[in-house]
Amino acid sequence: MSRPGxxxxxxxxxxxxxxxxxxxxxxxxQVQGAPWKFTLLHDRTEDMVLWVTRGxxxxxxxxxxxxxxxxxxxxxxxxxxxxxxxxxxxxxxFVQSPAGLSPYMxxxxxxxxxxxxxxxxxxxxxxxxxxxxxxxxxPMLQEALAxxxxxxxxxxxxxxxxxxxxxxxxxxxxxxxxxxxQAVTRxxxxxxxxxxxxxxxxxxxxxxxxxxxxxxxxxxxxxxTERKLHAARLALESPTPAVKEVxxxxxxxxxxxxxxFIQSHTGHTPSALRAATRRPPVRA
Numbered sequence: 688m689s690r691p692g693x694x695x696x697x698x699x700x701x702x703x704x705x706x707x708x709x710x711x712x713x714x715x716x717q718v719q720g721a722p723w724k725f726t727l728l729h730d731r732t733e734d735m736v737l738w739v740t741r742g743x744x745x746x747x748x749x750x751x752x753x754x755x756x757x758x759x760x761x762x763x764x765x766x767x768x769x770x771x772x773x774x775x776x777x778x779x780x781f782v783q784s785p786a787g788l789s790p791y792m793x794x795x796x797x798x799x800x801x802x803x804x805x806x807x808x809x810x811x812x813x814x815x816x817x818x819x820x821x822x823x824x825x826p827m828l829q830e831a832l833a834x835x836x837x838x839x840x841x842x843x844x845x846x847x848x849x850x851x852x853x854x855x856x857x858x859x860x861x862x863x864x865x866x867x868x869q870a871v872t873r874x875x876x877x878x879x880x881x882x883x884x885x886x887x888x889x890x891x892x893x894x895x896x897x898x899x900x901x902x903x904x905x906x907x908x909x910x911x912t913e914r915k916l917h918a919a920r921l922a923l924e925s926p927t928p929a930v931k932e933v934x935x936x937x938x939x940x941x942x943x944x945x946x947x948f949i950q951s952h953t954g955h956t957p958s959a960l961r962a963a964t965r966r967p968p969v970r971a
Contacts, residue, residue: 707732707733707784707785708785708829708832709782709783709784709785709788709817709829709832709833709835709836710782710783710784710821711780711781711782711783711814711817711818711821711832712780712781712818712821713778713779713780713781714737714771714773714777714778714779714780714781715777715778715779717781718773723916723917723920724917724921725770725771725772726770726771726772727770727913727914727916727917727920728747728768728769728770728905728910728913728914728917729768729769729770729913729914729917729918730765730766730767730768730769730872730914731763731765731766731767731783732765732766732786733765733783733784733785733786734762734763734764734765734783734784734785734786734788734792735762735763735781735782735783735784736760736761736762736763736781736782736783736839736843737755737760737761737763737771737779737780737781738759738760738761738779738780738781738782738810738811738814739755739756739757739758739759739760739761739773739777739778739779740757740758740778740779740780740811741757741776741777741778742756742757742773742774742776742777742778742779743755743756743757743773743774743777744756744771744772744773744774744777745771745772746761746769746770746771746772746798747768747769747770747903747905748761748763748767748768748769748796748798749767749768749769749796749864749865749868749869750768750861750864750865750867750868750899750902750903750910751861751864751865751902751903752902752903752904753798753853755771755798758800758801758802758807759798759799759800759801760797760798760799760801760810760843760846761796761797761798761799762792762793762796762797762799762843763796764786764792764793764794764795764796765786766786766872767796767872768868768869768871768872768910768914769796770913780811780814782814782817782836782839784832784833784836788833788836788837789833789836789837789839789840791837791840791841791844792836792840792843793840793843793844793847797843797847797852798852798853798854799843799846799847799851799852799853800851800853801846801851802851803849803851806842806845806846806849806851809842810839810842813835813838813839813842814835814839816835817832817835820832820835860898860901860902861902863888863890863895863898864898864899864902864903866888867884867888867895867899867907867910868910870884870887870888871884871910871911871914872914875911875914875915875918875937875938876918876936876937876938877938878938878939878940879938880911881895881896881907881908881911884907884911885907892907895907896908912952915937915938915948916948916949916952916953918937919933919937919945919948919949919957920953920960922936923949923957923960923961923964924961924964926961926965930942930945930946930957930958930961931945933945933957934946945957
């Protein structure tokens with residue numbers, strides 16, 4: 688005879704989660720050996736939170752350069768063009784989660800200057816708890832991490848309501864650069880040159896480059912180049928597809944042109960970069 692109140696059947700299956708895994712940890716470990724993954728302008732298919740606990744650096748978000756320092760939180764929704772450069776010794780934590788994992792995640796980038804010590808401890812504690820979960824590898828790990836992502840989404844909303852958001856007035860130049868950044872994110876795989884982007888934005892290439900340099904220190908051509916280069920280097924970390932297929936996927940007219948592009952920006956051929964990723968690390 689079964690006891691009243693106890694389950695007679697197994698727990699029902701959990702609802703499906705968005706594809707992809709939640710990851711968290713140290714920013715320094717993420718950039719170790721491959722700083723280009725953050726320093727080159729790029730966008731991601733996941734949401735990301737960067738929480739600086741010590742030190743400072745600078746970020747470019749949708750073409751706008753901003754400073755970031757201790758107790759600053761940066762939220763980057765999927766599809767945001769960004770790069771991060773931190774000074775040596777800076778300590779930061781990150782959380783990366785599938786887009787749409789929490790319905791409460793903001794839909795626009797946020798830079799938060801968090802002054803309240805309790806709020807600072809809350810975010811650090813949540814990410815530390817995620818890291819402990821990941822290290823223990825217990826059942827339903829991703830479900831547990833997803834629950835923590837929901838807490839971070841609530842934390843972000845509370846900081847916005849508390850007035851921690853750093854939103855300076857946006858100029859006409861910044862609006863133009865943001866539109867260009869969004870166009871690059873959407874079309875960087877097409878065989879389009881910078882001048883074609885400028886034409887679509889109804890400005891001259893000279894004007895577009897001037898306002899880009901003024902907003903983030905990079906020309907319009909630099910922004911497009913970095914986005915293509917990041918995608919190329921990421922693709923070359925895997926043994927497939929073939930180099931010519933990578934070139935084609937990024938809008939290059941020929942594999943030879945792609946090889947010259949990679950070599951001029953990295954000092955290595957595509958094949959050499961790919962081989963280096965398969966080489967085991969040298970032990971001291």
